[in-house]
Amino acid sequence: AAADQGAPTIFDKIISKQIPANIIYEDDTALAFRDINPQAPVHFLVIPKHRNGLTQLSKSNEGHEQLLGHLLVVASKVALQEGLSDGFRVVINDGVNGCQSVYHLHLHILGGRQLTWPPG
Numbered sequence: 804a805a806a807d808q809g810a811p812t813i814f815d816k817i818i819s820k821q822i823p824a825n826i827i828y829e830d831d832t833a834l835a836f837r838d839i840n841p842q843a844p845v846h847f848l849v850i851p852k853h854r855n856g857l858t859q860l861s862k863s864n865e866g867h868e869q870l871l872g873h874l875l876v877v878a879s880k881v882a883l884q885e886g887l888s889d890g891f892r893v894v895i896n897d898g899v900n901g902c903q904s905v906y907h908l909h910l911h912i913l914g915g916r917q918l919t920w921p922p923g
C-alpha cells in the first residue's frame with residue numbers, strides 16, 4: 804500500500820546517492836535537496852536520513868522529538884542560506900488527505916516570491 808510504513812521510497816535512493824539529487828545540506832541525520840518539481844523560486848525538501856519508521860508526522864508517536872526538532876532547525880538554516888531572509892513557508896503533506904505522495908517524512912520549504920494563504 805502507498806502508506807506502507809516499511810516500504811522504501813525514492814528518497815532512500817537519494818540518501819544512498821543511487822539516484823542524483825541537488826543536495827544543498829547534509830549531516831549525520833538530515834538531508835536537504837531541491838524539489839524536482841519546484842512550486843516556488845526556492846523549493847527544497849528536508850528529510851531524516853534514518854527513517855526509523857517515521858514516514859508520517861501523524862505516525863511519529865514517541866521518541867522522535869530530537870529528530871523532528873532538528874529537521875526544523877535545518878529547514879530554517881538552509882532557508883537563510885538560500886536567501887529567504889524575507890520569509891518562507893514550511894509544509895508537511897501528511898497522509899492521503901494531506902496529499903502526501905512520498906511516504907518518507909519530509910518538510911517542504913518554499914520561498915523566493917510572495918506566497919498566498921490559504922493554500923488550495
Ligand code: 5GP
Pocket residue numbers: 813824825836837838839840841895896902903904905906
Ligand atoms: P509530497 O506530495 O509527498 O509532500 O511531496 C513529494 C515531493 O517530492 C514532490 O514535491 C515531488 O516533486 C518531490 N519528488 C518526488 N520524487 C523526487 C525525486 O526523485 N527527486 C526530487 N528531488 N524530488 C522528488
